[in-house]
Amino acid sequence: MKRVAILVSGGGSNMVALAKSMVGDHPARPVLVASNDPNAGGLARARDMGIATAAVDHRPFKGDRAAFEAALLEPILASEPDILCLAGFMRVLTPAFVKRFEGRMLNIHPSLLPKYPGLHTHRRAIEAGDSEAGCTVHEVTAILDDGPMLGQIRVPILSGDTADALAARVLVQEHILYPTCLRAFADRLSIGAAIR
Ligand code: GRF
Numbered sequence: 044m045k046r047v048a049i050l051v052s053g054g055g056s057n058m059v060a061l062a063k064s065m066v067g068d069h070p071a072r073p074v075l076v077a078s079n080d081p082n083a084g085g086l087a088r089a090r091d092m093g094i095a096t097a098a099v100d101h102r103p104f105k106g107d108r109a110a111f112e113a114a115l116l117e118p119i120l121a122s123e124p125d126i127l128c129l130a131g132f133m134r135v136l137t138p139a140f141v142k143r144f145e146g147r148m149l150n151i152h153p154s155l156l157p158k159y160p161g162l163h164t165h166r167r168a169i170e171a172g173d174s175e176a177g178c179t180v181h182e183v184t185a186i187l188d189d190g191p192m193l194g195q196i197r198v199p200i201l202s203g204d205t206a207d208a209l210a211a212r213v214l215v216q217e218h219i220l221y222p223t224c225l226r227a228f229a230d231r232l233s234i235g236a237a238i239r
Pocket residue numbers: 051052053054055056057058085130131132151152153214217
């Protein structure tokens with residue numbers, strides 16, 4: 044059984060979708076939900092689902108990313124994950140952190156990568172006059188929102204769409220795409236050396 048740790052920063056709706064999918068004959072189970080924000084709604088939702096949680100507030104580290112990540116690594120490594128899923132996790136991770144999990148770390152990004160890496164993806168797509176938007180699940184590498192893509196879902200941009208309306212439409216599809224990609228990834232992943 045593959046062990047999945049999920050990192051969140053906010054409401055954790057993608058975490059909930061992932062956790063709910065890991066049942067029955069699914070080859071993975073959630074073992075930890077961790078956040079950089081002790082008040083993240085996703086932590087309460089994880090607790091309600093009986094999943095272990097951890098929080099390391101990034102603010103006291105005042106931009107010392109390495110020190111923050113060293114603290115965050117502690118509960119993550121203690122959960123002995125085979126796979127790390129970023130799900131609405133809003134901190135940029137250092138190459139050193141990524142290297143430790145490379146090949147075993149996934150992220151969902153709310154755009155049709157390689158279009159619109161970074162933030163405010165829906166506003167940018169609307170302002171560009173695009174006819175469609177969407178979401179992408181990809182393996183995390185040291186380059187932000189880059190890395191091998193595991194799947195995408197395209198969503199139409201409707202006339203008069205606000206960024207919020209489009210975000211809500213895309214989010215519904217994220218909750219379908221991410222569990223689908225995680226299952227395929229977990230099925231393919233042979234249990235190699237545990238993450239250290
Ligand atoms: C989602 O749009 C996701 O694509 C982005 O963060 C947003 C919130 O995700 N990464 P969640 O509800 O916290 O899972």
